[in-house]
Amino acid sequence: MKKYMRIHEKDNVAVMLYDAKPEDIVILGELSVVLSEEIPYGHKVALQDLKKGDLIIKYNQPIGGARENIKRGEWVHVHNMTSLRGRSAG
Amino acid sequence: MRTTFWGFERANGSVGVRNHVAVLSAMDNANFVVRRVCAHVQGTVPVCPCFGRGEVGADLEQHIAILAGVGANPNVYAVIVVSLEPEIAERIARKIREEGKEAVVLSFDENGGTVATTAKAIQTAERMVIAASMQKRVEVPVSRLLIGTECGGSDTISGLISNPAVGKVVDRIIDQGGSAILSETTEWMGAEEQLRRRAATPELGQRIADAIQWYEDYIISIGVDINGTNPAPDNIRGGLSTIEEKALGAVEKGGSRQIQDLITYGQKPAKQGLTLLDASPGGVENTTTLAAAGCQLILFSTGKGNPIGNPVVPTIKITGNQRTSVNYADNVDVDLTKVVLEDESLEEAALGLYEDMLDYAEGKMTTAEVLGDTEIAVTRIGYTV
Numbered sequence: 520m521k522k523y524m525r526i527h528e529k530d531n532v533a534v535m536l537y538d539a540k541p542e543d544i545v546i547l548g549e550l551s552v553v554l555s556e557e558i559p560y561g562h563k564v565a566l567q568d569l570k571k572g573d574l575i576i577k578y579n580q581p582i583g584g585a586r587e588n589i590k591r592g593e594w595v596h597v598h599n600m601t602s603l604r605g606r607s608a609g
Numbered sequence: 610m611r612t613t614f615w616g617f618e619r620a621n622g623s624v625g626v627r628n629h630v631a632v633l634s635a636m637d638n639a640n641f642v643v644r645r646v647c648a649h650v651q652g653t654v655p656v657c658p659c660f661g662r663g664e665v666g667a668d669l670e671q672h673i674a675i676l677a678g679v680g681a682n683p684n685v686y687a688v689i690v691v692s693l694e695p696e697i698a699e700r701i702a703r704k705i706r707e708e709g710k711e712a713v714v715l716s717f718d719e720n721g722g723t724v725a726t727t728a729k730a731i732q733t734a735e736r737m738v739i740a741a742s743m744q745k746r747v748e749v750p751v752s753r754l755l756i757g758t759e760c761g762g763s764d765t766i767s768g769l770i771s772n773p774a775v776g777k778v779v780d781r782i783i784d785q786g787g788s789a790i791l792s793e794t795t796e797w798m799g800a801e802e803q804l805r806r807r808a809a810t811p812e813l814g815q816r817i818a819d820a821i822q823w824y825e826d827y828i829i830s831i832g833v834d835i836n837g838t839n840p841a842p843d844n845i846r847g848g849l850s851t852i853e854e855k856a857l858g859a860v861e862k863g864g865s866r867q868i869q870d871l872i873t874y875g876q877k878p879a880k881q882g883l884t885l886l887d888a889s890p891g892g893v894e895n896t897t898t899l900a901a902a903g904c905q906l907i908l909f910s911t912g913k914g915n916p917i918g919n920p921v922v923p924t925i926k927i928t929g930n931q932r933t934s935v936n937y938a939d940n941v942d943v944d945l946t947k948v949v950l951e952d953e954s955l956e957e958a959a960l961g962l963y964e965d966m967l968d969y970a971e972g973k974m975t976t977a978e979v980l981g982d983t984e985i986a987v988t989r990i991g992y993t994v
Contacts, residue, residue: 521949524769534765534848536949560932561765561848561912575850578768582799582854595850597836602851604798605828605835 525566527579532563532595539564555592563595575600610960612785614970615746616683616753616905620709623683624753626905626970628744629654629921630737631685632730633676635692635701636661642691642723646730652738654920656680656985661697663993673697674875675987677704678901680712682921686741687711689733691726694718711737746971752786754970755878757899757907757922758862759793761892763840764847764912768858770929770948770955771910776864777959778908778966783866783882790878790902791863793890795824795839799853800860804885808868816871820887839890847913847930862910874988877903889988892917896924897985906970908962916940917984918977923969926976927962940982942975 523545525533533545539558544551550566558564563577569589574581583600593599616624632643633656640657647655656679664672680688681704688705692698695716702712713733720726758775760767779789797804801818808814828835840849849855869880871887878884888898892909896919899907907924909915914937918924928934929945943965947953969975977983 521952526769534769536766559848561930563765563848563850577854578857580799580802580853580857582857583851596848597845597850600850602836602853604852605825 523564526577529576529579531565531567531569531576533566534561534563536560553592555590556594558594565589565591565593565595567591611751611964611967613748613750614754614967615748616970617686617744618747618749619683623903624749624905625683625685626923626972627684627921628686628741629684630734630741631656631680631688631921632734633680633688633690633701634658634661635676635690635698638662638693639691639717642717642727642730645727646689646691646734649731650734650738652741653734654983656920658985658987660987660989660993662693665994666991668990668993669697671875671990672987673700673704675897675901677701678875678877678903679897679921679985680705681708681710682900682903683905684921684923685710686744687737688713689730689737690714691730692716750785751782751967754782754787754906755902755904756782756787756789756966757896757902757904758789758791758910759892759895759899759907759924760796760859760862760910760912761917762847762911762913762915763844763849763855763858764930765849765854765858766847766928766930766949767910767912768849768854768861770945770958771912771927772858772861773955774929774945774948774959774962775862775908775910775927777955778963779862779864779883780866781959781963783864786881788878788881788884789864790884790886790899790904791860792886792888792898793859793895794820794887795852795890796856796859797821797885798825798835799851799856804860804868807866809870813868813871817868817885820871820885843913862908872902874898875901891986893984893986894988896922897987900985906966908966911937911941913937914940916977916980916982918975918982920983920985923975924977924983925966925969929958939980940976942969 805814
């Protein structure tokens with residue numbers, strides 16, 4: 520059974536395919552990431568440290584920007600990232 | 610791999626995968642008569658819109674175009690158009706007849722109210738269903754298919770499994786000379802680069818980018834933040850964080866072949882291969898759009914689950930989400946969870962989906978058809994007057 524998927528090797532997030540717990544480990548080739556918090560089924564984990572304003576990359580394309588610094592192993596979702604499209608405030 | 614299916618040939622050269630008698634309301638004030646007739650006559654399907662009375666300008670024209678498109682769909686054998694008054698109903702019926710199909714108008718004005726109209730519609734439907742039952746399926750190549758794609762109740766798993774599997778089926782159909790439609794313009798937002806790259810000409814690529822920009826400008830112009838609107842709350846619970854993430858998963862449904870054309874709401878594809886259709890993304894709204902464009906089947910990818918189907922077009926609900934496949938099983942037609950649970954490849958999953966799709970083309974019923982969970986909606990622009 521697959522436990523997680525990274526779509527493109529340049530992506531900086533992967534999708535968890537089960538309800539993951541802190542200390543669970545994501546291994547993708549050379550990369551080994553220890554989860555620092557619970558990440559629900561279908562939600563994303565950061566595969567590298569990200570600074571506020573950095574692009575979140577999935578499908579080898581930007582899917583939004585970090586609203587705050589995000590450490591590798593943290594849950595990436597609407598609480599710490601945002602769309603860059605369709606927003607009157609820019 | 611099968612390269613043919615058995616379908617119903619139509620006078621205009623199209624091929625249906627169903628042989629429905631459609632009972633269609635020209636406007637909302639006739640819906641109860643339509644439902645009554647369909648409850649009474651086996652082999653009929655109800656097509657019931659909201660609105661239709663007091664519509665003006667572009668709203669009225671697209672109401673007529675979409676309802677006529679649904680009535681003229683290859684899956685329909687004949688149509689009864691029920692209406693309060695006959696004029697708009699006649700405009701719809703005329704377009705259906707232009708496709709070589711029988712369309713009978715029954716208005717309350719001319720038939721003496723709803724009870725008398727119901728009786729007359731039942732008699733007409735009875736005659737049509739018996740005639741339809743005499744038509745035999747014939748074997749035709751897969752190239753005769755026009756497949757609509759839709760995603761509803763999306764989550765991140767849609768973008769990983771069911772949407773890419775649909776895309777691989779679309780490629781397989783196009784490679785055999787068939788056609789497919791990718792619509793839901795808002796859900797291309799963030800995927801401009803690859804859509805542009807796949808467009809047959811730079812000019813077409815620009816038109817696609819402009820169509821997406823129109824929706825983005827519209828959202829901003831009405832003071833709405835797309836965050837929290839699209840993706841919707843259920844999409845967000847499913848792990849989708851932004852419209853870009855949803856879109857990059859959504860466009861996977863369109864496969865990988867060249868994009869031949871971009872058409873607008875109410876139009877039908879003019880070219881073989883993949884056509885983009887510039888239209889709104891609501892599930893009921895978009896499946897109606899695809900039915901009106903002449904699609905015989907809709908491949909409907911769902912993550913968190915979505916029950917809806919179209920009354921004339923089998924709407925095949927596909928999921929790769931292992932929770933939805935269990936918790937929403939009554940509304941799922943094709944389960945692709947082996948990709949996660951048993952490490953099945955996407956190619957294998959897509960080949961299975963292709964074969965399943967041809968079973969549905971030849972008469973296997975979808976959950977939405979069996980349960981009657983079907984609905985239509987025509988896009989609105991402005992107020993009635």
